[in-house]
Structure formats: C-alpha cells, structure tokens
Amino acid sequence: MSDTTTTGRYADVNGLHLYYETHGTGRPLILLHGGLGAGGMFGPILPALTERHQVILPDLQGHGRTADIDRPIDIALxxxxxxxxxxxxxxxxxxxxGYSLGGGVALLTAIRHPEKVGRLVSASAHIRTDALPAEMREQQGQVNxxxxxxxxxxxxxxxYMELAPRPEDFPRLLDKMGEAxxxxxDYTEEVRGLQMPTLIVAGDADMAPPSHYxxxxxxxxxxxxxxxxxxxxxxxxxxxxxxLPGLTHYNLFASPLFAAVTLAFLDPEETSWVG
Incomplete structure (x- = not known):
C-alpha cells in the first residue's frame, strides 16, 4: 500500500491541543513515543509499519509539537x-x-479503555517501580x-528545541518528568486482567531485566x-x-527487529508464530 503522509494536525482533547500525524493506509495503528521524544523518533521503522497499516503518531502532552498544559505528566491522564x-x-x-513512556501510556489505554483497543504492543515499559535496579532509580531521581x-x-x-511550541518549557518538562x-x-493486577491480545517487548539489555518481562x-x-x-x-x-537480542532501552524504538515483531503480532494471518 502507498506510504501517503498527511500534514500534521491537531485534536483538542481533554484541554490539550494534541498534535498527531497520519502515515500510510491500512488498519489503524496508534504508535506512542518515549519520554522526551516525539512521534518522529519512529522514522527509521515507519516505512516498514506503513506497508500494511495506517500509522498515527501523536505527540504526548508536553512533547514534540504538543504544548504542555497545567496538569501533571501522568500516564493515566x-x-x-x-x-x-x-x-x-x-x-x-x-x-x-508504544515504547518506554509510550509503552506505559499504551498499556494504561488498554487498561482504562479496553473497549477502544484492538491489539496492544507495550515495549520497554516495566509494570512495577521495583522492577528497575537501584542505580536506575537513582538516575531517574536526578531528572529535574x-x-x-x-x-x-x-x-x-x-x-524539543526544533518542535516545541514553547521551547523555553524544557526545564519545566524535566521537572514534571522527574516528579512522575x-x-x-504496580499494575500487576491490571495486567492480569487484560483481555485484548497483548505483545510485551523488551531489549535483552533493557532498563528492567528480561526476567521482569x-x-x-x-x-x-x-x-x-x-x-x-x-x-x-x-x-x-x-x-x-x-x-530482542542486542538491543538496549535507548535503541529499541528504531530497530528493524522491533518493527518485525510488532508486524508479526499485529498481522497474525501473515505469520505462523502468533495466534
């Protein structure tokens, strides 16, 4: 299918002027970026994903072209x-x-609004605080x-400087991310109750260990x-x-392996290894 691209648009939702782009045609896939990133971070894998899917790339609150509003950075919101x-x-x-922050948002979308989600892919997103090693928690505590x-x-x-409507908001975003x-x-019980087909993805050297996933x-x-x-x-x-072998938390989102397993899961009729 053609990799048609629309210009970016905005949707006014929940008091947020939410930026999103639409690429390609096919069954819709909403793809959510990581913290301090934007939808464009998926550029390296977008051509593969748009071969069979219409990919919708939102910029989450305070990220990319979506200006922050007066509320916390909260994956539930x-x-x-x-x-x-x-x-x-x-x-x-x-x-x-979704990946990282976006993986958490994708997961919470499925938990809070299960009737709105077909299949779910949550990548590099741990479900409990204590899944992270102590040194990683310490690093997160320095984000401000x-x-x-x-x-x-x-x-x-x-x-951020290139895309943000208010580039001067970067320190404020760091404060909010650190606070979040x-x-x-701990989403253990909520995950246990997921009804839609769900793919959990992580790198073999991710932020949380493979054992967590x-x-x-x-x-x-x-x-x-x-x-x-x-x-x-x-x-x-x-x-x-x-x-996924040979990948870390910081390069998984752009890897052809991530695109390949995502497509295999979303399109089980095209493969033999997922049901």
Missing amino acids: MADDIAALIDHLGLDRPDVA AAAAEFLKETPMYQT MSHDF VEVFKLLDGGLRDGGWMSEGRPKGGHALAI
Whole structure:
C-alpha cells in the first residue's frame, strides 16, 4: 500500500491541543513515543509499519509539537488523551503500540479503555517501580529542571528545541518528568486482567531485566507450559513475548527487529508464530 503522509494536525482533547500525524493506509495503528521524544523518533521503522497499516503518531502532552498544559505528566491522564483521540478520529478499536513512556501510556489505554483497543504492543515499559535496579532509580531521581543544561547536547533537547511550541518549557518538562518518575506504581493486577491480545517487548539489555518481562508474560498466561505442536498450549488470550537480542532501552524504538515483531503480532494471518 502507498506510504501517503498527511500534514500534521491537531485534536483538542481533554484541554490539550494534541498534535498527531497520519502515515500510510491500512488498519489503524496508534504508535506512542518515549519520554522526551516525539512521534518522529519512529522514522527509521515507519516505512516498514506503513506497508500494511495506517500509522498515527501523536505527540504526548508536553512533547514534540504538543504544548504542555497545567496538569501533571501522568500516564493515566495521557491514556485518556489517546482514548479521546480514538473517538475524535472515529476509529473502531485500532491497535495501540508504544515504547518506554509510550509503552506505559499504551498499556494504561488498554487498561482504562479496553473497549477502544484492538491489539496492544507495550515495549520497554516495566509494570512495577521495583522492577528497575537501584542505580536506575537513582538516575531517574536526578531528572529535574537543573538537568536541562547537561542535556543540551542530546538529541532529545535538540528535537524539543526544533518542535516545541514553547521551547523555553524544557526545564519545566524535566521537572514534571522527574516528579512522575518519583511515584511508586504496580499494575500487576491490571495486567492480569487484560483481555485484548497483548505483545510485551523488551531489549535483552533493557532498563528492567528480561526476567521482569517474563514475569509480565506469566501474568498473561504465558511461559507456563509447552506451547504444543498446534500451539494449543500458548496463552489463551493470544498474548506474546519478544525479548530482542542486542538491543538496549535507548535503541529499541528504531530497530528493524522491533518493527518485525510488532508486524508479526499485529498481522497474525501473515505469520505462523502468533495466534
């Protein structure tokens, strides 16, 4: 199918002037970027995804071309934004995928608005605070406005300066991100109750260890028995797990491997390894 691209548009949802782009044609896929990023970070894998899907790339609250508003950075609130965007666009149970912060938003969209989500892909998003090593928690505790000066040579800062409606808001965004990461959370029971087919993805050297994502898969009836010759032992809900070799939290989003496993999961009729 053609890789047609519309110019970016805005949807007014929940008091937010939410920027989004639409690329390609096919079954809709909402794809959510990581923290301090924007939808454009998926550029390297977008051509593969748009071969069979209409990919919708929102910029989450305070990121990219979506200006911040007077509320916390909270994945539950951003999940409600995505649910409102689905309604705004008149979509019928689109697939929702996300990476890192976006993986958490995708997960919470499925938890809070299950009737709006077809298939779910959550990549590099841990479901419990204590899944992260202590040194990583310590690094997250250093994210605040004072860190803005140290980030000026990073692609994240440069992207923000290029896209943000108010570039001077960068320190404020860091404060809000640091505040968001300071709160403990545990979505174990909510994940256990997911009904739509769900793919959990992580790099083999991700922010949380592979063992954590195996635990998440077990919550979804995965990894508990032999799958069987006819896949009769696979998770009853059609869930799947992908630990991607040679990848970290900081390059997974642009990897052809991420695109490949996402497409295989979203389009099971095209493959033989997911049900």
